[in-house]
Structures are given as C-alpha cells and as structure tokens.
Amino acid sequence: MFFVQVWEIVVKYHSYLLKGMGTTLLIALIGTIVGLVIGLLTGIVRTTPFSKNKLLCGLHKTLNSIISVYIEVFRGTPMMVQSMVIYWGYAFLNGGSTLPLIPAGIFIVSINTGAYMAEIVRGGIISIDKGQFEGAYSVGMTHFQAMMQVVIPQVMRNILPSVSNEFVINIKDTSVLNVIGVAELYYMAGAIKAINFQTFQTYTVVCVLYFIMTFTVTRILRLIEKKLNGKANYTICGSQSDSHAEIHVHEQEES
Amino acid sequence: MKRVLSILMIAVMLCSALVSCSSREKNDISGAATIADLTGATLAAQADTFHLTALGQVEGITVMDYPDFTDLLNALNSGAIDGYVAEEPTALSVCAADATLKYLPFINNDTGFTATDAETGIAVAFKTGSEMVAKVNTIIAGITAETRSELMKQIVTMSENPDTEIGALALASANTDTSNGTLKIAMECAYKPFNWTQTTAANGAVAIQGKDGMYANGYDVQVAKYIAAELGMALEVHQYEWDSLLPAVQSGAVDGIIAGMSPTAEREEQVDFTECYYNSNLVVIYKAQG
Structure with missing residues (x-):
C-alpha cells in the first residue's frame, strides 16, 4: 500500500518534482560557482601582503575589515533568516515590489556560500608552501602573477573536495528557500502533501530525489578530482620542507 | 579488551534507550x-x-x-x-x-x-487604513449564509478530485468587466479545502503568479474571484507561506489576504479585516x- 502510494505520487506529480529538482540544481550550481568566485576574490585580497604605500595600505585594511564583517555576518546567521530579511527587506524598502524568486534564491545562496568559500580559499592559499611564492618572486614575478600563475592553480586542486562539499550542502540547503516561496524541490513537496495529505509518502519520494542529486554530483566531482590528480606515477608536492608530508597519489586509491 | 567493553557499553545504552520508548x-x-x-x-x-x-x-x-x-x-x-x-x-x-x-x-x-464568530470566522485582510475594507464588506454582506454553505459543500466535493469538473458553482459574479485594474491576493495554496494547489485549471482554478503549471482553487479562491469580479478587477493569486502573508500585504507586494485567516486581535494590529466570509464549527x- 505504502509503495503504491509512493509510486502514485511519482506518476501524478512528476512534472512538479522534475521542475523542483531543476530549480534546486540551478540555484545550487550557480550559487556554488558565484560563491567560489567571491571566495577566490576575498581570499586573494586577504592574503596579499600590505603595500608600503600608506594610502594603499589603508584601503587594503578597510577592505579586509569589510570582508571580515561580511564573512562573520553571513556565516553566523541562518540562511533561512537571511532569506526572509533580504526578501521582505527589499519589498518594504521598494514599496511592495518584490525580487524575482529564482534570482533572489541564487543571490542568497551565492553570498552565503561566498562567506564559507572565503575561508576555504584562504585556508587553501596559506597551505601552499611559502617557497612557492619565493620561487616565483625570484624569477621576477609580481605577487599578483605568482598568485594567479603558481598558487591559485594548486589551491584549486587542493580545495576541490571542500568545494564539492559546499555544492552538496547547497543542494540540500536550497530547501530553506521555500520560506520565501522559491519553487524548489522541498517547496514542491509542500505543495504535493497539501493536496494528497500523504506527508510521509511525499517526503519519502523527495528524500530519494535529493539523494540521487547529491550522489550524482559527488561522483562527478570525484571524477574531476581524479582527472586533476593525473597519472599514478605522478607525485604531488604537498610540502617541500617536510618530505613525509608529501601527498603520494596511487592508482588504487579508495573510490 | 577496550573495544569489547565499548561495544558492550553501546549495546547496553541502545537497549535502555529502546526500553524507555514504550508505546503511548x-x-x-x-x-x-x-x-x-x-x-x-x-x-x-x-x-x-x-x-x-x-x-x-x-x-x-x-x-x-x-x-x-x-x-x-x-x-x-x-x-x-x-x-x-x-x-x-x-x-x-x-x-x-x-x-x-x-x-x-x-x-x-x-x-x-x-x-x-470572530474566533471561528475567516476574513479578508487589507493594509491598515485601506478603503478596500468598506467596499469588500458590502460584497461579503451580499453573500447569503445559504450560498456560503452550498459553496463549501461543492468545494469539499471538488477537493476530493480537483481535476474533475463538477459544474456551476453556487457563487459566481455576472460582472465580466475588469477595467478597474488588478486585485492581487495572497494565500498559502496549501490549506484544503480553503485553498489548495492543483495541476490543471479545472473548476475555475486560477493560475498562481510566477509558478508555472500550478493553479490555485478552493473556497478562498472562489470568494476572491467573486470579490474581484464585483469590484470590476482582474484577480491575481500570489502564493506565500503563512508567515509571509502579513509582510506581503504590509509591504504592498499584494493588495489583500484571503487565506482562511481569522481576524484575531493580534493580527488586527497589523492589518485591517473585513467581515467574515465563512464561519466554521470546530x-x-x-x-x-x-
């Protein structure tokens, strides 16, 4: 009986469920990418040494404190609360014109992810050995060149597991956007359960769908990671000062 | 030895947890x-x-x-x-x-x-000070008690199979003129039989704004359609979660709420209510x- 009801939900409301999944993936994907860009920018700014020029140094320090406030505020408040404040704050300030829902959702997820990514990227940059910078400087690169050509490519590879983690978290966390009415998968579940009164059955379906999405995404990102790691006989230098800390990549890595 | 002990400890804890949750x-x-x-x-x-x-x-x-x-x-x-x-x-x-x-x-x-009556009734909410309240009160006063209960009976029947047409409803306006603009109404679209979401436009369901392929129907929707028609306005249904309904009308995102909402004293401080358009037994x- 239970499985019959579950199947009926899938058949009857597949258009809602598919639309919901599409919206969820769209918001999570764009949110993660924009968040990563925000993270990279803030990470680069925050790890750049202060300039000797007093004016530039002052500007840099102000920018750094703005970034810290942004990170602390968005990391320290729930996304659900942020959605309500941003969405209705905009409406109250603009005499009732509301933000379009999906762009609003993407915006909220992006700035949220950005706050987390900022710390992930900063961690990635400071984990790169100082010798890399020194080597780059010694061949005449500026700090910016060294960052873009030498450090960031390594950072990208190192932070990829954390980034895919964020992506998976975003797929699940878009569900809180239902408070402002974004028609993502959880919202659709709410609409369906209000029609058929079969809450448990509806959420069982949605649960499976969320798992399918997150599992597929993690597998794809794992493949990309493997590709970036290169051939089995290729050794990544994790740390040059301590040979024991080197990361050796083997063919038979756990999958 | 340590491992065996810890496994035993966990087993004991699990058992005690299970024993304590006996059926109510x-x-x-x-x-x-x-x-x-x-x-x-x-x-x-x-x-x-x-x-x-x-x-x-x-x-x-x-x-x-x-x-x-x-x-x-x-x-x-x-x-x-x-x-x-x-x-x-x-x-x-x-x-x-x-x-x-x-x-x-x-x-x-x-x-x-x-x-x-105010505690079990449901009313239309408008922004505080809106002149719509008086206009809508006249319209609501014109819906007789018989029409209300007849419409609710039809809606309950309809709610069992929302996509199947059941024929003419007890409450319908003869006015088709919509020259007075648009009436934006907020509701949850998730409170059967007052308002619900369906996949087709059957039984005069109204498309939900910004939600492709989703239609609202129910007692509230039919009352909203009637009020809009009598006012000479076109009806727009906007879906909001329950907690967003009051901010929606206060900020001006919508004109009113028709969502099975009771006119409580606390809500009265936030918005203005009309007379009740339905009263139910608890x-x-x-x-x-x-």
Missing part, C-alpha cells in the same frame, strides 16, 4: 458527544491558533501543538495523539482522503467549543480504532 497509551474518543467527554485524551492543535486556545476549555486532557496542519495529521496517523482540532470543512476534506479518519461533529457554543478529527 491510546484513548478511544470516538464516542464523545460533547467536548467534556474528551477527558483523558491527548489532543493537538496548530500552534498560534484559536484552536489551541480552545483546547483550554476541555479539562483533563494533554495538549500538544504542532507548527503545521499536516504535522497534526502525521501525529494522528503515527499514534502520537488521539485527535486534533480542525475546522469542519478541513475535517471533511481530510476524512474524505483517508477512510481510517473520522471526526466528532461538535457544534460551536452547543456541544462543542465556546467561541465567538471539530475533532480522530483515527478509527482497529
């Missing part, structure tokens, strides 16, 4: 003729509603509250509660969808809960034993 003793309330007969039962109502306050009128019961009305249904189906308070139309819809559910047809101020839904 259930009360059969199916024979209750008045609310006084409910004594001993565990009853629930939706949080922050008059329904929850009303449960205070029954002595010797355990009162629970849940944030959402589908949570109440889950609690009942899972056996966490013996019954929950609902409006009679909701009870009709819920019981029609599940044969194991029944309801005790209490009558307000008689066998049931003591309540004023009943108790329970699960038939066996």
